[in-house]
Amino acid sequence: MSDEHTRRARTVTRADVARYAGVSTAVVSYVLNDGPKPVAPLTRERVLDAVKVLGYRPNAAARALSKGSSDMFGMLVVDSRNPFFAQLCHALGEAAAQDGRTLLIVNTDREHTTAADQIHDLTARQIGGLIIADLLTAAEQALVENLGIPVVLINQYAGAVGVPALGADFRDGARRAVEHLVGHGYRSIAFIGSASIFDDRERGWGDALTAAGLPLGARIHAPFSYEGGYQAGIELADAAERPRAAFAASDQVAVGLLAALHARGLRVPEDVAVVSFDGTDAAEYACPPLTTTAQPMAEMAREAIRLLQAGDAEPGYRAFPTALVVRRSCGCE
Amino acid sequence: MSDEHTRRARTVTRADVARYAGVSTAVVSYVLNDGPKPVAPLTRERVLDAVKVLGYRPNAAARALSKGSSDMFGMLVVDSRNPFFAQLCHALGEAAAQDGRTLLIVNTDREHTTAADQIHDLTARQIGGLIIADLLTAAEQALVENLGIPVVLINQYAGAVGVPALGADFRDGARRAVEHLVGHGYRSIAFIGSASIFDDRERGWGDALTAAGLPLGARIHAPFSYEGGYQAGIELADAAERPRAAFAASDQVAVGLLAALHARGLRVPEDVAVVSFDGTDAAEYACPPLTTTAQPMAEMAREAIRLLQAGDAEPGYRAFPTALVVRRSCGCE
Structure with a gap:
């Protein structure tokens, strides 16, 4: 963030950009969102110039604060280099997108920081819910029970006190x-x-x-x-x-x-x-x-997102049945 | 978020929790952050009870808004199921953690939303910088040039106008x-x-x-x-x-x-x-x-984080030399 911006007394709004560029606020929105309506190249240039000069930064955090919720879910995962977690994260992202949500993924990193810090970091982003694919300590469980936002534990083999948990059987x-x-x-x-x-x-x-x-x-x-x-x-x-x-x-x-x-x-x-x-x-x-x-990654992902959307899901554990996929390594033809 | 919370006139603070639980605000912090000092089990229980009753939600978004920056970097990646992107994201997470930052990863999903929307979503979380591992359209490039936070493009084979870019040669x-x-x-x-x-x-x-x-x-x-x-x-x-x-x-x-x-x-x-x-x-x-x-994933990751930390990096492109790792698929013994 530039010094110019931090010195500014009040936040620059889309209306300021529109005024400076001599266009409507809708046109500013079309340019910044790449649509839905097309904008003439010269007009686009004028808008982007105004954005630059005024240091405009669309700020959904402010909106989220006033609304008290947001359109993002957080995801804490033990190591997304593992192909299973990579695919599970992708399935969760897909399920979230179906509901108009974006998934913010954070790799659990117990070397440089505590899981508690990472959970705080994520919830502080005004996320609407949190999915955790990691085994939690007792203290971490107590923390997530009291976050004030819906939490779902995934890839679990047993239930947790206070929050819903799910996993394959x-x-x-x-x-x-x-x-x-x-x-x-x-x-x-x-x-x-x-x-x-x-x-x-x-x-x-x-x-x-x-x-x-x-x-x-x-x-x-x-x-x-x-x-x-x-x-x-x-x-x-x-x-x-x-x-x-x-x-x-x-x-x-x-x-x-x-x-x-x-x-x-x-x-x-x-x-x-x-x-x-x-x-x-x-x-x-x-x-x-x-x-x-x-x-059943897609199914578990949809259930996790559903539980977050529902918001007031009962604590409890649900095991999902698996299916054997037969190929050649077992001796079958 | 509960109805009770949205009806509340003012935000519950840590001081409210401390008062309700009859402890100092430091103790509230120790309980919620899982340290650095230990808290007696009964005291912990009282604090967690107060958190639950009052609906307290530690809110770093408010802090970030008042400070104008934050301790998180965003990362937009085309598909982290690809083992290369999974390892690159992990390397970036490690490099960010070395600097006390957390990396928020979002999978580019051009089916359900536009990249522009996802970029806005991420920057609206008051992140301190954004790394993009995807090829951008001209409109998206214009957008990222005007975000008001440091942006670095990674896994690129050529430079971009206005923002630093890097990739393997x-x-x-x-x-x-x-x-x-x-x-x-x-x-x-x-x-x-x-x-x-x-x-x-x-x-x-x-x-x-x-x-x-x-x-x-x-x-x-x-x-x-x-x-x-x-x-x-x-x-x-x-x-x-x-x-x-x-x-x-x-x-x-x-x-x-x-x-x-x-x-x-x-x-x-x-x-x-x-x-x-x-x-x-x-x-x-x-x-x-x-x-x-x-x-050189670790090296590129460190450079991307360094560029974000520097904040005012010159636009330009840097290619990183690769190294052939010889195993058996080529015909070598």
Whole structure:
């Protein structure tokens, strides 16, 4: 912001711009919004010149303050480089746009700042609601319960006190993925993913093995990243008794796993069969294409936006059923 | 926002909360910011209760309006599902955090709204600067020149009037990638990517072939997506005279291309060698691992943030040199 602007006694309005440019305020709006009506090039130039000279800055924050709400939703996400979160954010953006809202996405960054600070930063922008795709500490949960705007937790495997939460049915989805591997006749099926205190997928893996009368196979806890999947894959490939199949708790982990198995000269599915979880595009274009448990991203996104719009949604948890997408990594043709 | 809140005559302040809870305003702040000092559980409960009863909502938008600036930067990105944009956004978030700023990311959505509207929406949040990773129309360029806050265009291959712009040296990077393929002895090298009116990578491909005295090979214009790369790969695999190698203009396109070549039973690099562009994690974990032209994402991110912080950066364009990362898809061991 220029010094000239901060020295100014009162805020420059669209009417000032119109007066200076000798046009109507509607024409100023057409120029700045790129429509809906066309504006002659010379008139446009005059308006833009006036905007520059007067230092005009359309200010919806002022409007939002007077209205007490706004047309934006905030989104706090753990790491949008993960293909699943990237697609979930996109689905939420689409769902928000259907309702005439824009989504402001902030990557959770617990190194340089606290999640509480980021939540405050976002709500202070006069957003109309907040979606959080991250596991919160107890203090953070207490904070979001008292924000004064609707909050929805997404990608959760359990409910939270005070705010609505939703997520895919992780346990059931994992169980069905592993059942599919059992159906192929594999007897030793490893788990690769995060520990069960953070996540319900390991329990689902155990459910399927127990139901089939099989012993629990190897369990490799890995961070949700390509590198996490890769390191787990090396461990699996080099194991004295190599498992015949593996369930990977995310598509990103599975892509890392495939890279490690290839690096060790193992074939998928002939030597090690793989099923993963998420249903992202990355799974479809993996080598071989991954059989994966698809999360209903568009449906969960629409529900999250609906809950924010409703404003007074009851706290509670809703699990969304998943669907197994069968491709080649499991051994199917 | 509750009806109770909108009926309220004046805004509830932190002092009101402190009075109601019988604590100091500092304690209210510690509870809501999760620190820096600890608060006894019962006191915390009293404060949160007061926040709820009074409908208190910490309002930095009001502060931002009175200060005329804020601690957030906005980011408009064409599609953060593309692994390159996801990593670029993350690098920008890191660079912003180093400076104590938070990055608000908005996906460009030209279906439901105009880019101009989204730019207005973002700037109206009293952000301190705006980064745009998208190609702008002339009207949009005129708009961003007159926003009254620092704007930087990123992922550009040429300069813009009025605002600083930067990007990887697309043409030089593509030229060196194709030179590497020429060095392997391949004589027919295809281009897969967007048309040269949007992008300089096709020109770099042509530069390398011309310099080597080779004819221009097949040129397949494809959207920047997995599916775009896949369709181009099918076209390439089924061509009467199949090229011996291909340069893919992005890692995402290359991953789609690999999937298509595998689907057609072709081996990479034995049947078709591939080099791509971006240097994302997705390239490292592809099958085979992709030789790719790495964009200096962290460096470009730091420069973009520096330009926003400086505030009065001169308009102009800066190209960042790329680095070829050699893996196996090109035919190297």
